[in-house]
Amino acid sequence: MAEIVELVMASPKYARLDPSLVAALAAQEAAKTRRSKEAVKQVKNRLHQSVAAYWQGAADFARWQELLQTTADEGSRRAALRALLGAHHSTRERLPFLDTFYQTLFAGLPPPSSVLDLGCGLNPLALPWMGLPATTRYYACDVDHGQVEFLKGWFALAGQPGQAFVCNLLAPMPPASRLLPTDSPASDVALLLKILPCLEQLDRHIGPRLLAGISAATLIVSFPAQSLGGKGKGMVQHYSGHMAQLVEGHPWQVERFEFPSELVFRLRRGTS
Ligand SMILES: C[S@@+](CC[C@H](N)C(=O)[O-])C[C@H]1O[C@@H](n2cnc3c(N)ncnc32)[C@H](O)[C@@H]1O
Secondary structure, three states, X not given: OXXXXXXXXXXXXOOOEOHHHHHHHHHHHHOOOOOHHXXXXXXXXXXXXXXXHHEOOOOOHHHHHHXXXXXXXXXXXXXXXXXXXXXXXXXXXXXXXXXHHHHXXXXXXXXXOEEXXXXXXXXXXXXXXXXXXXXXXXXXXXXXXXXXXXXXXXXXXHOOOEEEEEOOOOOOOOOHHHHOOOOOOOXXXXXXXXXXXXXXXXXXXXXXXXXXXXXXXXXXXXXXXXXXXXXXXXXXXXXXXXXXXXXXOOOEEEEEXXXXXXXXXXXXXXXX
Protein backbone atom coordinates (compact mmCIF):
# COMPACT_ATOMS: atom_id res chain seq x y z
CA MET A 1 0.00 0.00 0.00
CA ALA A 2 2.85 2.37 0.86
CA GLU A 3 4.17 1.76 -2.65
CA ILE A 4 0.83 2.81 -4.20
CA VAL A 5 0.76 6.01 -2.13
CA GLU A 6 4.34 6.80 -3.11
CA LEU A 7 3.72 6.21 -6.81
CA VAL A 8 0.57 8.36 -6.83
CA MET A 9 2.22 11.18 -4.91
CA ALA A 10 5.25 11.13 -7.20
CA SER A 11 3.01 12.73 -9.82
CA PRO A 12 3.19 16.56 -9.54
CA LYS A 13 -0.59 16.61 -10.07
CA TYR A 14 -1.18 14.86 -6.73
CA ALA A 15 1.97 15.72 -4.76
CA ARG A 16 0.30 18.56 -2.82
CA LEU A 17 -2.54 16.41 -1.47
CA ASP A 18 -2.71 15.25 2.10
CA PRO A 19 -1.26 11.71 2.21
CA SER A 20 -4.15 10.54 4.42
CA LEU A 21 -6.58 10.93 1.51
CA VAL A 22 -4.24 9.15 -0.92
CA ALA A 23 -3.66 6.37 1.63
CA ALA A 24 -7.40 5.84 2.21
CA LEU A 25 -8.04 5.49 -1.52
CA ALA A 26 -4.96 3.30 -1.95
CA ALA A 27 -6.29 0.93 0.73
CA GLN A 28 -9.65 0.69 -1.05
CA GLU A 29 -8.10 0.06 -4.46
CA ALA A 30 -5.46 -2.36 -3.14
CA ALA A 31 -8.30 -4.47 -1.74
CA LYS A 32 -9.78 -4.78 -5.25
CA THR A 33 -6.68 -5.85 -7.18
CA ARG A 34 -3.29 -7.47 -6.61
CA ARG A 35 -1.75 -5.38 -9.40
CA SER A 36 -0.31 -2.22 -7.92
CA LYS A 37 -0.14 -0.57 -11.36
CA GLU A 38 -3.90 -0.94 -11.69
CA ALA A 39 -4.46 0.33 -8.13
CA VAL A 40 -2.28 3.39 -8.83
CA LYS A 41 -4.31 4.10 -11.98
CA GLN A 42 -7.62 3.86 -10.12
CA VAL A 43 -6.45 6.07 -7.24
CA LYS A 44 -5.27 8.70 -9.74
CA ASN A 45 -8.60 8.54 -11.59
CA ARG A 46 -10.54 9.13 -8.40
CA LEU A 47 -8.29 11.97 -7.26
CA HIS A 48 -8.58 13.53 -10.69
CA GLN A 49 -12.37 13.58 -10.47
CA SER A 50 -12.59 14.92 -6.93
CA VAL A 51 -9.68 17.37 -6.82
CA ALA A 52 -7.42 17.84 -9.83
CA ALA A 53 -10.02 18.31 -12.57
CA TYR A 54 -11.03 21.68 -11.10
CA TRP A 55 -7.70 23.41 -11.71
CA GLN A 56 -7.23 25.45 -14.86
CA GLY A 57 -3.56 24.69 -15.48
CA ALA A 58 -0.78 24.60 -12.89
CA ALA A 59 -1.07 26.96 -9.93
CA ASP A 60 1.93 29.23 -9.46
CA PHE A 61 1.35 30.11 -5.80
CA ALA A 62 4.60 32.06 -5.39
CA ARG A 63 3.73 34.32 -8.33
CA TRP A 64 0.15 34.73 -7.08
CA GLN A 65 1.37 35.75 -3.65
CA GLU A 66 3.67 38.31 -5.22
CA LEU A 67 0.84 39.64 -7.38
CA LEU A 68 -1.41 40.16 -4.37
CA GLN A 69 1.38 41.80 -2.39
CA THR A 70 2.06 44.33 -5.12
CA THR A 71 -1.51 45.50 -5.73
CA ALA A 72 -1.56 49.16 -4.77
CA ASP A 73 -5.23 49.84 -4.14
CA GLU A 74 -8.58 48.18 -3.53
CA GLY A 75 -9.55 48.26 -7.23
CA SER A 76 -6.39 46.59 -8.50
CA ARG A 77 -6.47 44.06 -5.68
CA ARG A 78 -10.03 43.06 -6.56
CA ALA A 79 -9.03 42.75 -10.23
CA ALA A 80 -6.10 40.50 -9.25
CA LEU A 81 -8.34 38.41 -6.99
CA ARG A 82 -10.88 37.94 -9.76
CA ALA A 83 -8.08 36.71 -12.06
CA LEU A 84 -6.90 34.22 -9.42
CA LEU A 85 -10.44 33.06 -8.60
CA GLY A 86 -10.61 32.17 -12.29
CA ALA A 87 -7.82 29.59 -11.87
CA HIS A 88 -10.13 27.13 -10.11
CA HIS A 89 -13.24 25.96 -11.91
CA SER A 90 -15.52 26.26 -8.86
CA THR A 91 -14.74 29.90 -8.19
CA ARG A 92 -14.45 30.76 -11.88
CA GLU A 93 -18.08 29.77 -12.47
CA ARG A 94 -19.12 32.05 -9.59
CA LEU A 95 -17.43 35.17 -11.00
CA PRO A 96 -20.42 36.39 -13.06
CA PHE A 97 -22.57 36.62 -9.92
CA LEU A 98 -19.92 37.14 -7.24
CA ASP A 99 -21.24 40.64 -6.48
CA THR A 100 -24.59 39.27 -5.32
CA PHE A 101 -23.72 35.72 -4.19
CA TYR A 102 -22.70 36.42 -0.59
CA GLN A 103 -24.98 39.45 -0.23
CA THR A 104 -27.89 37.10 -0.95
CA LEU A 105 -26.70 34.20 1.17
CA PHE A 106 -25.70 36.25 4.22
CA ALA A 107 -28.80 38.51 4.10
CA GLY A 108 -30.90 38.30 7.25
CA LEU A 109 -28.26 36.40 9.25
CA PRO A 110 -26.77 37.88 12.40
CA PRO A 111 -23.19 39.05 11.66
CA PRO A 112 -21.15 35.85 12.06
CA SER A 113 -18.40 35.78 14.65
CA SER A 114 -16.81 32.95 12.66
CA VAL A 115 -17.07 31.25 9.29
CA LEU A 116 -15.80 27.77 8.50
CA ASP A 117 -15.15 27.15 4.79
CA LEU A 118 -14.84 23.39 4.20
CA GLY A 119 -13.07 22.10 1.09
CA CYS A 120 -12.51 25.77 0.40
CA GLY A 121 -10.57 25.67 -2.87
CA LEU A 122 -9.75 29.30 -3.68
CA ASN A 123 -13.02 30.61 -2.24
CA PRO A 124 -11.34 32.58 0.62
CA LEU A 125 -10.01 34.90 -2.10
CA ALA A 126 -13.63 36.11 -2.37
CA LEU A 127 -13.43 37.61 1.15
CA PRO A 128 -13.72 41.23 -0.12
CA TRP A 129 -17.09 40.33 -1.68
CA MET A 130 -18.46 38.72 1.49
CA GLY A 131 -19.00 41.91 3.45
CA LEU A 132 -18.04 40.24 6.74
CA PRO A 133 -17.36 42.29 9.86
CA ALA A 134 -13.63 42.92 10.31
CA THR A 135 -13.78 40.85 13.50
CA THR A 136 -15.25 37.69 11.92
CA ARG A 137 -12.78 34.83 12.19
CA TYR A 138 -12.52 32.95 8.90
CA TYR A 139 -11.39 29.32 9.01
CA ALA A 140 -10.73 27.62 5.70
CA CYS A 141 -9.59 24.06 5.12
CA ASP A 142 -8.74 21.90 2.15
CA VAL A 143 -6.91 18.68 1.43
CA ASP A 144 -4.37 20.52 -0.77
CA HIS A 145 -1.26 21.56 1.23
CA GLY A 146 0.12 23.98 -1.40
CA GLN A 147 -3.13 25.83 -1.64
CA VAL A 148 -3.48 26.06 2.15
CA GLU A 149 0.01 27.58 2.44
CA PHE A 150 -0.93 30.14 -0.20
CA LEU A 151 -4.17 30.98 1.64
CA LYS A 152 -2.25 31.54 4.88
CA GLY A 153 -0.34 34.30 3.09
CA TRP A 154 -3.60 35.73 1.75
CA PHE A 155 -5.19 35.88 5.21
CA ALA A 156 -2.19 37.80 6.52
CA LEU A 157 -2.53 40.26 3.64
CA ALA A 158 -6.32 40.57 3.80
CA GLY A 159 -6.21 41.43 7.48
CA GLN A 160 -9.14 39.11 8.25
CA PRO A 161 -8.54 37.14 11.44
CA GLY A 162 -8.61 33.40 10.88
CA GLN A 163 -6.62 30.52 9.63
CA ALA A 164 -6.16 28.20 6.67
CA PHE A 165 -5.44 24.59 7.55
CA VAL A 166 -5.25 21.17 5.95
CA CYS A 167 -8.16 18.79 6.47
CA ASN A 168 -9.29 15.52 5.02
CA LEU A 169 -13.06 15.58 5.26
CA LEU A 170 -13.21 11.86 4.53
CA ALA A 171 -11.17 10.95 7.58
CA PRO A 172 -13.28 8.84 9.98
CA MET A 173 -15.99 11.20 11.09
CA PRO A 174 -14.33 14.53 11.72
CA PRO A 175 -16.41 16.00 14.55
CA ALA A 176 -16.67 19.78 14.31
CA SER A 177 -14.06 20.16 17.02
CA ARG A 178 -11.57 18.31 14.81
CA LEU A 179 -12.40 20.34 11.74
CA LEU A 180 -11.38 23.50 13.50
CA PRO A 181 -7.94 24.47 14.74
CA THR A 182 -7.75 23.91 18.47
CA ASP A 183 -7.75 27.60 19.42
CA SER A 184 -11.01 28.40 17.61
CA PRO A 185 -14.60 28.82 18.77
CA ALA A 186 -17.33 26.73 17.14
CA SER A 187 -18.32 28.35 13.87
CA ASP A 188 -21.47 30.41 13.29
CA VAL A 189 -21.66 29.80 9.56
CA ALA A 190 -20.24 26.79 7.75
CA LEU A 191 -19.76 26.86 3.97
CA LEU A 192 -19.88 23.58 2.10
CA LEU A 193 -19.74 24.95 -1.40
CA LYS A 194 -19.85 22.37 -4.19
CA ILE A 195 -17.95 19.96 -1.94
CA LEU A 196 -20.48 17.19 -1.24
CA PRO A 197 -20.54 15.77 -4.79
CA CYS A 198 -16.70 15.52 -4.74
CA LEU A 199 -16.65 13.77 -1.39
CA GLU A 200 -19.56 11.50 -2.29
CA GLN A 201 -17.62 10.22 -5.30
CA LEU A 202 -15.13 8.82 -2.79
CA ASP A 203 -17.51 7.88 0.04
CA ARG A 204 -21.22 7.81 -0.75
CA HIS A 205 -22.19 7.86 2.94
CA ILE A 206 -20.28 11.05 3.82
CA GLY A 207 -23.18 13.54 3.39
CA PRO A 208 -25.26 12.85 6.53
CA ARG A 209 -22.12 12.23 8.61
CA LEU A 210 -20.55 15.51 7.60
CA LEU A 211 -23.68 17.63 8.06
CA ALA A 212 -24.37 16.11 11.47
CA GLY A 213 -20.79 16.72 12.58
CA ILE A 214 -20.73 20.49 12.01
CA SER A 215 -21.79 22.61 14.94
CA ALA A 216 -22.56 25.82 13.06
CA ALA A 217 -25.87 27.64 13.51
CA THR A 218 -26.11 28.08 9.74
CA LEU A 219 -24.88 25.74 7.03
CA ILE A 220 -24.63 26.99 3.47
CA VAL A 221 -24.48 23.96 1.18
CA SER A 222 -24.22 24.25 -2.57
CA PHE A 223 -24.18 22.01 -5.60
CA PRO A 224 -23.12 22.62 -9.20
CA ALA A 225 -26.04 23.35 -11.49
CA GLN A 226 -23.97 22.24 -14.46
CA SER A 227 -21.18 19.73 -15.08
CA LEU A 228 -17.51 20.68 -15.62
CA GLY A 229 -18.27 20.45 -19.34
CA GLY A 230 -21.07 23.01 -18.99
CA LYS A 231 -24.04 20.64 -19.33
CA GLY A 232 -26.84 21.23 -16.83
CA LYS A 233 -29.47 18.71 -17.75
CA GLY A 234 -31.31 17.48 -14.68
CA MET A 235 -28.67 18.54 -12.15
CA VAL A 236 -30.84 21.04 -10.27
CA GLN A 237 -33.60 18.48 -9.94
CA HIS A 238 -31.16 15.76 -8.93
CA TYR A 239 -29.44 17.79 -6.21
CA SER A 240 -32.74 19.20 -4.94
CA GLY A 241 -33.88 15.64 -4.32
CA HIS A 242 -30.54 14.78 -2.73
CA MET A 243 -30.75 17.73 -0.34
CA ALA A 244 -34.31 16.80 0.62
CA GLN A 245 -33.03 13.36 1.65
CA LEU A 246 -30.11 14.83 3.59
CA VAL A 247 -32.28 17.13 5.71
CA GLU A 248 -35.15 14.69 6.23
CA GLY A 249 -35.85 14.26 9.93
CA HIS A 250 -33.55 17.15 10.95
CA PRO A 251 -34.86 20.30 12.65
CA TRP A 252 -33.33 22.57 10.02
CA GLN A 253 -35.12 25.45 8.37
CA VAL A 254 -34.21 25.14 4.70
CA GLU A 255 -34.06 28.00 2.20
CA ARG A 256 -33.16 27.53 -1.43
CA PHE A 257 -31.34 29.92 -3.79
CA GLU A 258 -30.72 29.35 -7.47
CA PHE A 259 -27.79 31.07 -9.19
CA PRO A 260 -26.96 30.56 -12.88
CA SER A 261 -24.43 27.74 -12.27
CA GLU A 262 -24.97 26.93 -8.59
CA LEU A 263 -27.84 25.65 -6.48
CA VAL A 264 -27.56 26.71 -2.83
CA PHE A 265 -29.36 25.65 0.34
CA ARG A 266 -29.19 27.62 3.56
CA LEU A 267 -29.89 25.44 6.59
CA ARG A 268 -30.60 27.03 9.92
CA ARG A 269 -30.77 25.04 13.11
CA GLY A 270 -33.44 25.37 15.72
CA THR A 271 -35.81 27.48 13.60
CA SER A 272 -38.77 25.82 11.96
C1 LIG B 1 -15.49 21.46 -6.31
S1 LIG B 1 -14.19 22.15 -5.40
C2 LIG B 1 -15.06 23.35 -4.40
C3 LIG B 1 -14.16 24.46 -3.91
C4 LIG B 1 -14.86 25.57 -3.10
N1 LIG B 1 -15.63 25.03 -2.02
C5 LIG B 1 -15.74 26.41 -4.00
O1 LIG B 1 -16.93 26.11 -4.15
O2 LIG B 1 -15.23 27.36 -4.58
C6 LIG B 1 -13.82 20.88 -4.25
C7 LIG B 1 -12.72 21.21 -3.26
O3 LIG B 1 -12.72 20.18 -2.26
C8 LIG B 1 -11.39 19.84 -1.96
N2 LIG B 1 -11.41 18.45 -1.46
C9 LIG B 1 -11.60 17.32 -2.17
N3 LIG B 1 -11.56 16.26 -1.36
C10 LIG B 1 -11.36 16.73 -0.09
C11 LIG B 1 -11.24 16.11 1.18
N4 LIG B 1 -11.29 14.78 1.31
N5 LIG B 1 -11.05 16.89 2.26
C12 LIG B 1 -10.98 18.25 2.14
N6 LIG B 1 -11.09 18.89 0.95
C13 LIG B 1 -11.27 18.14 -0.15
C14 LIG B 1 -10.64 20.00 -3.26
O4 LIG B 1 -9.25 20.15 -3.07
C15 LIG B 1 -11.33 21.24 -3.85
O5 LIG B 1 -10.67 22.42 -3.44
